[in-house]
Amino acid sequence: MRILAVDYGDQRTGIAVSDPTGLIAGEAFVITEWNAERLAERIAVECSSRGVERIVLGNPVNMDGSSGPRSEKARAFGALLREKTGLEVVMWDERRTTVEAHDILTANARFGKRRKQTVDAVAATLILEGYLGRR
16 A cells, blocks of 8 residues: 655645555655645645555644644645545644754755755655554
8 A cells, every 4th residue: 555645834745655565665755835725636646646545644733742723734734635635644743753854854964955845855754654663
């Protein structure tokens, strides 16, 4: 089962896709789109072209586990993804994934523009790896 993970953002959204067996993270990339409706449509195209069967959407809950405005926005986007793709959307606790992504990029000497363009893809990969590891 191929799984697609999403690190949803206002300007850039990280995407990571598992291998066909759903065991390891594979390709990761960023979609630049500000409009949630158009973003959901672009993700639906990616899901269809790659044979994705499930979406894992990062849920940015607060450090104390409560839901804030970003979490509510992610849940609304999850509903939109379900509508556009017809796929199951699993909400995944993404606390600290962006911080970890920045740490990974720092350790690999990625700074400036190059870093900004990849941090969301790395965060999506961390979401996917967390989900796959839990399965």
